[in-house]
Amino acid sequence: MRAHLTRVLTFALVGCLVALALLVSDRYLPALPNEPERLPPAVVTLGDSTLSGEGTGQYDPGTDGAGGNWCHRSPAAVVHQLPLPPGVTPINIACSGAKSADVAAPNGRERAQARQLAEIARHHRITAVVVQLGANDDPGFTDLVNRCVSAWGSRVPGGCSKQMRDLWPQRLQRMQPKVRGALQQVRDAMNSAGYTPGGYSLVLQSYAAPVGPDVAPPLRNLSGCPFQNVDLQWIQRTAVPQLSRSLHQVADETGARFLDLSQAGRGHGACSGGNAHPDREWFTRLTVDWDSLGDDARAQHAMQASFHPNARGDAQFARCLGDFLGTSAPEAACRPDGNGDLRAVTDAATLRTGHP
Numbered sequence: 001m002r003a004h005l006t007r008v009l010t011f012a013l014v015g016c017l018v019a020l021a022l023l024v025s026d027r028y029l030p031a032l033p034n035e036p037e038r039l040p041p042a043v044v045t046l047g048d049s050t051l052s053g054e055g056t057g058q059y060d061p062g063t064d065g066a067g068g069n070w071c072h073r074s075p076a077a078v079v080h081q082l083p084l085p086p087g088v089t090p091i092n093i094a095c096s097g098a099k100s101a102d103v104a105a106p107n108g109r110e111r112a113q114a115r116q117l118a119e120i121a122r123h124h125r126i127t128a129v130v131v132q133l134g135a136n137d138d139p140g141f142t143d144l145v146n147r148c149v150s151a152w153g154s155r156v157p158g159g160c161s162k163q164m165r166d167l168w169p170q171r172l173q174r175m176q177p178k179v180r181g182a183l184q185q186v187r188d189a190m191n192s193a194g195y196t197p198g199g200y201s202l203v204l205q206s207y208a209a210p211v212g213p214d215v216a217p218p219l220r221n222l223s224g225c226p227f228q229n230v231d232l233q234w235i236q237r238t239a240v241p242q243l244s245r246s247l248h249q250v251a252d253e254t255g256a257r258f259l260d261l262s263q264a265g266r267g268h269g270a271c272s273g274g275n276a277h278p279d280r281e282w283f284t285r286l287t288v289d290w291d292s293l294g295d296d297a298r299a300q301h302a303m304q305a306s307f308h309p310n311a312r313g314d315a316q317f318a319r320c321l322g323d324f325l326g327t328s329a330p331e332a333a334c335r336p337d338g339n340g341d342l343r344a345v346t347d348a349a350t351l352r353t354g355h356p
Helices: 002-024 113-121 141-154 159-164 167-192 229-254 290-294 311-325 348-353
Strands: 041-047 089-092 125-132 201-205 257-260 331-336 342-345
Touching: 041 113, 113 125, 113 167, 125 167, 141 159, 141 229, 159 167, 159 229, 167 201, 167 229, 201 229, 201 311, 229 257, 257 311, 311 331, 311 342
Parallel strands: 041 089, 041 125, 125 201, 201 257, 257 331
Antiparallel strands: 331 342
16 A cells, blocks of 8 residues: 555656646656757748748649649748758748648648648757748638739729728638637647747748739739729738738737738839839739640649749748747847848837837
């Protein structure tokens, strides 16, 4: 009886110590077989097209329609342009078109992103997980763009923004619990690999507006950006900032760090350079893969790259994200420096007012 009692007390003590370690540790769970600190370091991005590299025009083999996989992961994606220290491996498991549910469940093309992350975490010491999700959930950003293009074509008075002004906040509200659940799946995947929350950085990014009222007038048509001016203003000044604020709230509720990209594309949106300076743009214009239109399996993806960041845009977002990852700040916003390059700004005044 005494020996049994001793064992019970020992197990209870061990359980208390493990629970205490989970509460105070900022490292890893030492009892698991693969202690992460001994593994090669890596940074992982997951989520949707904005991190997969959609829009760059070059995609990894197997992600450009093979077997129905349209993830469009690119060697020019943000994670591959991060200024990482030597020896740190960039890994991209983001997938074009992904919704928050795809973090927890297979999407028919690939394993769930959380499952992929857990496997990576067992073979690499993940220092940061960067997530960009939500636009393909209830907000349906692609649907929004389509509505706006349709409103341009039909000359709808007030444009798509008149139709969406009341619906948009409702869509954002329905989106929030889904992104929150996806972030919890990320936490669970990392926990299963032996990480505690303080052992890595979890970053949630918002989105940059792909177009704005600076679209060159000759390109406000099927030549590049078929939008009414009222809609260009609403997308840049209202819809995208509201989306960012909604995601910021989710980050706060889940203990994730937050990077605000809502104003990151100003002055560099699609069609802003006109015919003379398209190289100034960080987003693709209306883009049609004409070759794909002749293939039934590819035709529905022929315009998939439209209004996504191009390689120049991904390089700028990578510069800002790299700045942010180099700090311990809980939040930052991407703003241009004196040279026009994006940098992570963390001072309270800028974050509060939205202006440097």
